[in-house]
Amino acid sequence: MDGASDSTQDDGGPFGRPLFDKPSARALSRVGVVDVGSNSVRLVVFDGAARSPAYFYNEKIMCALGAGMSETGRLNPEGRKRALSALKRFRLLGEGMGTGPLVAVATAAVREAEDGLDFRAEVEAETGIRLWVIDGKEEARLSAQGVLLGWPGSYGLVCDIGGSSMELAEIDGGEVGKRMSSSLGPLKLRDLKGGKKVRKKVIRETVAEMQDALGEQKNRLFLVGGSWRAIAKVDMERREYPLHVLHEYRMTPKSVRETAKYIQKQDIEELRNRAGVSSARMALVPYAIEVLREVVKTFKPRDIAVSSYGIREGLLYEQMPQQLRDRDPLIEACRFAEAKDSRVPGFGKVVYEFIQPIFRSAKPDRRRIIKAACLLHDVSWRAHPDYRAEDCFDNATRANLGGLKHSERVYLGLALLHRYSNKREGTRFEDLTDLIDDKSAKEAEVLGKALRFTAMLWLKEDAKLGEMRWYPKKRKLELRLSKEAAPLFGEVAESRFMSLAEALEAEAIVKTARG
CATH class of the missing domain: 3.30.420.40 (ATPase, nucleotide binding domain)
Structure with a gap:
């Protein structure tokens, strides 16, 4: 170094x-x-x-x-x-x-x-x-650590492309393994004498050497670097993909091949305008896509994920003690937002514990999104009431949140939208719901309505609200209010509880603790 x-x-x-x-x-x-x-x-x-x-x-x-x-x-x-x-x-x-x-x-x-x-x-x-x-190996290591900042415990191959170099680093279980640097940067490839034929030979031989050194890497391929992000934007434009968030955008080996052909057939200036890529960056895309095609062809990854995190984030990850690294970046970001922007910091945990019986069968990956929604359920209260629902959805789907797949962003966004609105039809985000299946969309609606109701029982950080009991086979939703929370169960609260029961297709039962 x-x-x-x-x-x-x-x-x-x-x-x-x-x-x-x-x-x-x-x-x-x-x-x-x-x-x-x-x-x-x-x-x-x-x-x-x-x-x-x-x-x-x-x-x-x-x-x-x-x-x-x-x-x-x-x-x-x-x-x-x-x-x-x-x-x-x-x-x-x-x-x-x-x-x-x-x-x-x-x-x-x-x-x-x-x-x-x-x-x-x-x-x-x-x-x-x-x-x-x-040096190149340190660049590869820091880029890989940047990926780990956003995807704790990830495994696969990190591919970082700059103007003059391309680095590869393997990651597994939160650790960076073997790594290599090459001269396959698009600026260097553009300056190479001999045209496309010579470039193709140099790229093929260099990538083959890297595979010999690194071995098989058939897991996920993480893409770091501006040229990869530009290619992802073109891929989005080709597919008419509705969510223009680059971080965690997924491509397949087939989509890389199709996008490479698509770039060859298009007028570069027109494509640049449609995809929203700068002129300087777009000029390098034809060279970068040649490299990506060869990397994908050689290493055969099962899927490809774009990372907005790289060297800069890797420098921060470098300094994190292990205890900090082990935390979930999504939950930590949501906790921070709650502490900064909610009216009752800490009430999100009360909400999560109160609604948990409805989601008892949820898998761990889904539970963390439910927890994130509870922490974020009140951070947009300053927005105008007419726009809160859409503001929540927009924030969840486009905010700088790590550890979220696009489908999870939409799920979280729908839950927070329904925190403030019973209906989602007619919003400007309607086309994004195609990114999740109907079952998940329905579950997100139930979650949002659970948040919408529980917010009516607003007390304090360590409030004892009582409990909800959910009997899915009997289709019964039972509410047992504590003495402390009972006076809060007014007409609006009752209406929201009934709306939640309706979303669950359940009979609503209300019981109040006696004094």
Whole structure:
């Protein structure tokens, strides 16, 4: 790793300070990370839940530092100017947001360029920012750790593509295993002499070498990097996919092949506009798709998942104590949101325990979504009543929440929509319900109506509401109210309880504790 003599190494990492004072930390102090890549320079400021950091600020400048390096061996002069200008801006933004010193990581272009050291010195002299230059294997490891931040305990192969390199790293049970770096970045491939025939040979031979070193990797393939995300946007456009959230977007080997053919047949500029991809990024997509096709063909993954998390998130994961890593990022993000935005922080746990009998047969994966809905059930109370239902749905389906498949996002969104509305027909999100089956949509409606009713029994964090009993074979829903909660069971509460029973196709029974 380049930069091993930097003082950041002596201080235990590029941040030069511990980000998580205790394993029990719930919140993350604001921190800024800059990724100086071969194609783009990006600033991300993280904030929010310690286990599930949110993007407080995110800005990217397409500098193309690595353009033309295959011929000159030096950083693109215009790219240097743009990158330096971006870093000056980012330093001021970081100061204004209170991030402390920005942590800047540089990858393939800076580490390989003849004038890489000179650029590092110029950046430090002009901005005070020290570039932490990492080698290919370290880049692969940090990208893999970024994936683990969003998918705890995942296993498969992480494929990170930048402008000048492509890295592969295996992950299994929360650990990063073998990893490799290659020169299969689209900027380098574009500069390769000999056209498509030579590119195809170089790509095929390089990927084959990587497979020889890494062995079979037939599990999930995780895609990290801007070019992969651009391809995913094209895949969404081709399929007319309704939820434009890249994180956890799934593709199959077949869809990769079909999208590769689709790109070849399209006018690139028209396709760029339809898919919402920048000109600079779209120019590299034809080269990147050639690499992806070969990776998929060679490693034969069972499915492919796009990750918005990479090196930047991997740096945060690096500092997390194991106790923090072991927490569920979805639940932690929802707890943080409840503590920050709900009217009675802690009441979500009361709601979860109260409605649990209805979902006793739910599997663990579904239980965590139910718990997330309970924690989020009151965070949108400030929205106008006419828009709360849609606001809840929009937040759940598009928010920066880790550990959620798209179908789970829609399930969570529907539950929160029904927290405020009995009906979902006619909303602008109606087409998204096609992403889940009818049974799940019905269950989400029941969950939402359970939240809608229980919110009427609003007391305090440690409230004793009584209990609900659900007899699915007899189709009976029994409500036993505590003495404390009984006075809250007014006309509106009764109406909402009846609506819940109707959704369950059950007979409603109400019993009140006697004083």
